[in-house]
Amino acid sequence: MSARGLVPLNPDVVLWACTSGSFIAGRAWAEDQVKGIAAVTGKPTSSTSIAFVNAARHLGAKRVAVLASYPERTSKAFGSFLQEHDIGVSHLQWMDAPGGRDAFLMPLERFMKAAREADGPEVDAFLVPDTAIAGFPLIGPLERELGKPVLTANQVAWIADGGVCGLASAASLCCFRTPKRRAVTRGRSSTVTKCAARTSA
Numbered sequence: 001m002s003a004r005g006l007v008p009l010n011p012d013v014v015l016w017a018c019t020s021g022s023f024i025a026g027r028a029w030a031e032d033q034v035k036g037i038a039a040v041t042g043k044p045t046s047s048t049s050i051a052f053v054n055a056a057r058h059l060g061a062k063r064v065a066v067l068a069s070y071p072e073r074t075s076k077a078f079g080s081f082l083q084e085h086d087i088g089v090s091h092l093q094w095m096d097a098p099g100g101r102d103a104f105l106m107p108l109e110r111f112m113k114a115a116r117e118a119d120g121p122e123v124d125a126f127l128v129p130d131t132a133i134a135g136f137p138l139i140g141p142l143e144r145e146l147g148k149p150v151l152t153a154n155q156v157a158w159i160a161d162g163g164v165c166g167l168a169s170a171a172s173l174c175c176f177r178t179p180k181r182r183a184v185t186r187g188r189s190s191t192v193t194k195c196a197a198r199t200s201a
Contacts (some may be wrong), residue, residue, distance in 0.1 A: 066128075099171050111135075116146070
């Protein structure tokens with residue numbers, strides 16, 4: 001479905017929920033995507049990659065460890081995208097999944113092990129891109145064990161979606177927590193009529 005296909009649905013917000021498809025050609029590419037979709041739909045628009053940047057900035061994370069399911073080239077493109085936004089990458093690990101199904105089937109323990117190996121005093125947060133990964137179960141255990149925020153693709157996409165829908169600010173959608181900071185704030189309640197998200201890797 002193209003952005004034009006969303007127009008008859010009249011969503012309140014549009015999210016390009018594909019991490020690799022929104023960072024692969026760099027910052028300007030990602031920003032042009034969002035502007036282009038917004039121009040066609042006339043709705044507030046964001047993408048997963050931009051949501052990662054906003055989430056890291058909200059947390060004050062200046063250097064991050066990236067645990068990517070992607071092949072090397074794609075993983076390095078994500079690292080470069082973050083650096084274009086002045087977010088340093090202290091550790092970048094790629095796991096060479098050839099496709100979304102392979103990423104989905106990866107044992108979460110593999111990401112846990114990678115996070116332990118990547119951890120250090122220079123790491124402010126862990127980023128797990130790829131919406132194919134069912135990463136929510138990683139967040140709590142890793143944050144409790146390592147004491148640092150963990151951001152996953154579907155998590156930041158939901159935060160971005162809710163934020164632009166008016167459900168709450170990105171800070172108050174409850175998903176940023178560490179053992180020392182259970183939640184950033186509590187968001188105001190609101191009703192969202194329709195949200196459209198297109199999901200991929």
